[in-house]
Amino acid sequence: MSQSIRLFKLAAVLLLATFVTGCATQKPYDYSAFKRSNPKSILVLPPVNKSPDIKASYSFLSYTSYPLAESGYYVFPVAVVDEVFRQNGLNAPEEIHAVVPAKLREIFGADTALYIEITQYGTRYMVLSSDTIVAANAKLVDLKTGETLWSGAASASNNENQNNNNGLIGMLVKAAIDQIVNTLTEQGHVVAGITSQRLLLARPYGVLYGPRSPYYGKDEAAGR
Helix, strand or coil: CCHHHHHHHHHHHHHHHHHHHHHHHCCCCCCHHHHHHCCCEEEECCCEECCCCCCHHHHHHCCCHHHHHHCCCEECCHHHHHHHHHHCCCCCHHHHHCCCHHHHHHHHCCCEEEEEEEEEEEEEECCCCEEEEEEEEEEEEECCCCCEEEEEEEEEECCCCCCCCCHHHHHHHHHHHHHHHHHHCCHHHHHHHHHHHHHHCCCCCCCCCCCCCCCCCCHHHHCC
């Protein structure tokens, strides 16, 4: 057997192993608790911000209602919810997340609450690139039982699907220009909208369709 054939077979085995490993990480989500709870309404809590940008929490919060409503749920108006918390002396997202589920249900009458944590938000400059990234994770909690019905994570970048074929000098100049443009145009807020869609729209491994959606109850057809 020639050396080239042996190398080809080895590459094929490694590629297959990588493919199988990648598939194995995509485990189907267990939606049994979600289906038992069958929620109709969602109370979105102000996201806890782990990034250095102080605007991140309310920037991301402003995008959360649309994908959840499109997925078929009644979403409590975020401005009203925010005012209720303020009237009760709760201003920081960390304080709000610490409120026991039963108390949230008593105040708002919601079926579930959505807890969001922002792990990345903003523009970062590197030698050959500058990109704006927003990443977040979330969990949906049944306010009757305190049980987590679903959890997930998503991220987005304004540099997705971009090719750098401008040479070293061109890449350096582009990175510097991108950083200025991203900062001046609040690209973090734009990218947050994409992240929220990926995180909160009903989709494979996302929340199930709610009762206001025409796809309600049809998740089984998608293997969920």
